[in-house]
Structures are given as structure tokens and as C-alpha cells.
Amino acid sequence: MTDSTNQRIVLASRPVGAPTPENFRLETVAKPEPKEGEVLLRTIYLSLDPYMRGRMSDAESYAEPLAINDVMIGGTVCQVEASNNPDFQVGEWVLSYTTGWQKYSLSNGVGLLKLGVNPTNPSWALGILGMPGFTAYMGLLDIGAPQAGETIVVASATGPVGSTVGQIGKIKGCRVVGIAGGEEKCRYAVEVLGMDACIDHKAEDFAEQLKEACPQGIDVYFENVGGKVFDAVMPLLNTKARMPVCGLIAQYNATSLPEGPNRLSQLTGLILTKRLKVQGFIIFDDYGHRYGEFAEDMNKWVAEGKIKYREQVEVGLENAPEQLIGLLEGKNFGKLVIEVAKPL
Template structure:
């Protein structure tokens, strides 16, 4: 949808969802493009990332980050051009990745959580994908908490998503056996044929636990947790002594309004953690690893450029289509890193 260069479209949180978000939870408004004051710059958002964590920001439940206020702009990381700058170190035309961008055409920024990018990078959207928060999450969670060693078995769910795809490919580069779990035969085929996973299991089929056990005859040494639910139930009995479980997300539970049916699994998990001496650690990427972002880029950028880490994007055209795309993300309808193309 073309829009005036003088108008800033914003998508607001209209109300807090109960269960899965609906269109009624979002509201699109238009206002004048803001003017940067002293120590500020005006960013024109070009690409916007859609990620599962945003569901948590729509809720006012206690979490690691402040919720989006009702009537506030939905939060998001964006790739943007600097349009005007009263901020030292930034000039009009600079390409940046901003984690304060939000679901809008233009953003005022004081430079916090803004990272300069190569102004001529071929695929700027990668700055919010494989070279941004999702890739950073997968790499640091695997390497720092998972600590994979050659010959070990690494399992990752949401295997073709932006985090899982990085986890699996980096684990292969470390010499590990990699088993992915994904939703649908097409995604599993892609993980095996294109990403180089040793196996990928469709969680939509029956008997996931039995099929996972067959795919991991030597047990599981690293399980990268980003889904939870029935996938973790299948993983638990296979965790080896001294297994490592980085926990970065629980997407299967984000729309839940109550605890799952069935027996209380907590005693089983606690006994397993003790008897198998398992390291299970939650992490929030910029909270735990923010200063190490340049270190990550130094390693990942050459891998991406050389094709050692492959990238798949699911591109949505137009800011106005973000709510529908986000609702689909929470149901697993995307295939690859979900990004919104806002402007050229």
C-alpha cells in the first residue's frame, strides 16, 4: 500500500489478547512523521522482524521485559535508513539495525540498541534474521550453553525457523549429528536436503517419541529448547548424562491460558536433572550476551557469505499485513525467517 512520505503509519496494541491474538487486538493509525530533536535521529524503517517473543510483550504478565502498553506501538526490530540526524556518529543514508524500531514507518531514536550495518549489504533483511537477534540467539545459546562437541547428538525443534536453522547448521559445522523437528514434510525435507541435518522429524505425525528415539540411537547430548510441549516430552527420556539444554523459547505455550492437561511432569523433570546431571539454562540474548554481538558477526558473516550457513526468508509485503502474518507465525504457518518489507 503506497503512502505519503509525510505520513507515519503505526500499528498499535488495541487490547490484550486472551489466548491467540486476533485482528481486534491491533489498530492501525496515521500521524505526521516526527521531527528529531537534539540527540535524536529519524529512521525510515525498511524491513521489520516478526518473532514469537512479541506475543509475550502483548501480555501484562510478569516477564523479562516491560509489556507494550495498550495504545502503544507494537515492538519490533527493524532495518532502517537514517533520514535526519542530530546524533553524533550517524549521518543521513546510514543503514542501521534498530531494536527499538517498532511496527511503524518511521522511528525517532537516541541511538540506544542501534547497530550500524554495511550500507551496501545485499540483503539488508538479514540484519534482523541470520545476522540479527535470531541468528545471535541460536549461535550463542548453542555455543556458550550447549557447548557441542564433535560426535555428539544435537536436537533442535522449529528446525527451519530462523533460530533452529542456525542451531542445526552451526552444530553440523562443529561435527555433530543433528536431528531437527519441524511441522510438515516440506519443512523436514528442506532441513535434510538444504540445511544438511542428519534427520528431521515431522511433529504433526504420530509417535514422535518413538521416531525420535530411533533417530537418536546414542541419546541426546544437546537439546536446544524453543518449543516446549509434546516435543520436550519426547526429548526428556533421551537426554544423556551431562546433557545441556539451552532454553530460549516455548512457542507451543505462548497462546495458552491454562496449564496443559495430563500428569504433573515437574517431579519427573527434577529427578532427571539431578540423576543425569543435566544443565538446563534459560537465556535472553541481549540480556546475557549483548556485548558479544560483534564477536558473533565476525564468525557468522563469513559463514553466510560462503554459503556454509544457508538462509530462508518468508517475506510479507506491506506494514498493514503484519498482524495477520504474526498470527500465522504463532501457528507455524511461516517457512523460514518471517520479515515484513515496509519500504525500499
């Protein structure tokens, strides 16, 4: 079924601290018409990811911030609903980073990644086979460079990045200790994802439990949260430990620096005395040229059942703001995807 209107969600105002529903506005506008050379994309799945919080602020970051009234950005899996471009046929699936939070968009085809006419699990291009999976793969293997027998620690252990880091760590013969919020997620990390242990960061004795779970210390800490998790990790880092940094979700909503003392010198001192390597990365900017290598390994691991993948699919574009707010609080369980429309 098609529609004669387009719905989209724009940035209404910048959040101060955690985003609220008032920071978003749902708009109904005319459905766009593809001109010569263009395709009309129908959004089927919209990905929700922590980095979106950063783009809502105007603080300097690795990408330009959104302007007020801009359509919220995000990866989408779309179908071609109408085509005036000979390279694309109606019904074909594509991955788009230019659509964002809306039901319909136009494209001249540049930057669209073709997913075929009848893909298996098309939404996985937003997760295990896309940005989050690729982030886990390159950050862990290229920066973390784990050796068999070493200990890897990763937070958000049931999320799309953390769960992939943990499972690749097991494939590489490492001890993997996950960190997640709540008993259910921790059980899933161990029983389904095969991690050696998973610690609940909501536990009062979290730091102590983490220490007990890492009797040989930590060789790779895959940093995607920051905050108190990093505080607990710091004293456990081994000499020559590696720390890929792909996210700091615990810090995104902060409106000011935490109270003192100023521990900046404690971190640089640790980097010196433990000879740590700490390296930030943005997956497509730094590793875009190695996507093929990732896709080959990951498709094989998924086919062999070595990597398991969990999605949480929520229906309806209008629910995206509430779901993103919940994501930043750790409410989701698995890769969060909005089903914007049924396939053609």
C-alpha cells in the same frame, strides 16, 4: 517516495490465548519531525519473532509488558531519511530496537547499530546476523557445548534460530536431528541445511520417529518450543545432556496449565538422575559482550557457504498482525520479515 503521514500498529487489547486481529490497531498519525540532534528513521524491514507474544501479555516475564496503546515492539532495519545529527547521514542504514511496528520514528542515535550506506542483504541483520543467529550461536556453543559425535536435537528446524543451531552443529561435527512441521520443511532441513534427519511433529508416531532418529540418545536439546516436543525429548536425554532454553513457543498462547498429573517432579527427578544442565538465557542480556565473536564466525561461515539462510518477506505493515498470528502457528517458512517500505 516519502509520505507526510506515519502509520503504526499499536496493542489494542491483550490476547486471551492466541492473538487475534482485534488485539492490534493500525493508526495513521502525523509524520514526526526530527529536532536538533535527532534523525528521522524510515522503516524498511520489520522483524516478526515469537517473543513478541510474551510482550503482549501482562504476565511477569523477562521484559516489561507493553501497555495498551503502545506501539508494538520489534527489531527494524531502517534508513535515515532526514538527519539533524552529525553522526548520521541521509541514506545510511541502521538496526533499531526502539522503532517497532511503524513506518517512521525519531531517534537521537543512542542504541542504533550502523549497517553502512550500501549493505548487502540489510534485512539479515534481523536474522542470521542478528538476534536469532546470535541466540543460536551462544545457546548452542556456550550452554550446549556440543562435542563432535554427539547428538543435537532442535525444533523449528527451518526457522531462523533452529536452522542456525542445526548448521552450526554440523560444522562442529555432531549428528543433528531437526524437528519441523510438515514434509516440505523436513525435506529442506535435510537436503538444504544438511541435517542428518528431520522429524515432522505433526506425524502421529512423532515420538517414535524421534527415538529412531536418535539411536545414541540426545546430548544437547536446544529448547525453543516446549510442549509435546519436549515430552518426546525427555526420555531420550543422555546422562549429562545440556538444554539451553531460549523459547517455548508451544506454550505462549496457553491460558491455563495443562491437565494433570503434575509432572513437575518428573522433570526435577530427570535433572537429578541424568545430571542435566537446563539453563534459560536472553541473548543480549546474557551475551551482549560476546557479539563480536559471533559476528566474526557467522560472517565467515556465511561467506564460505557453510550456513544457508532463508527469509520469508511479506510486504506491507498492515499485514504484520496476521503474519505474527501465523508465525505462532508455525505457518512461516524461514525468517519472517515485513517489508514496510522500499528503500530510499
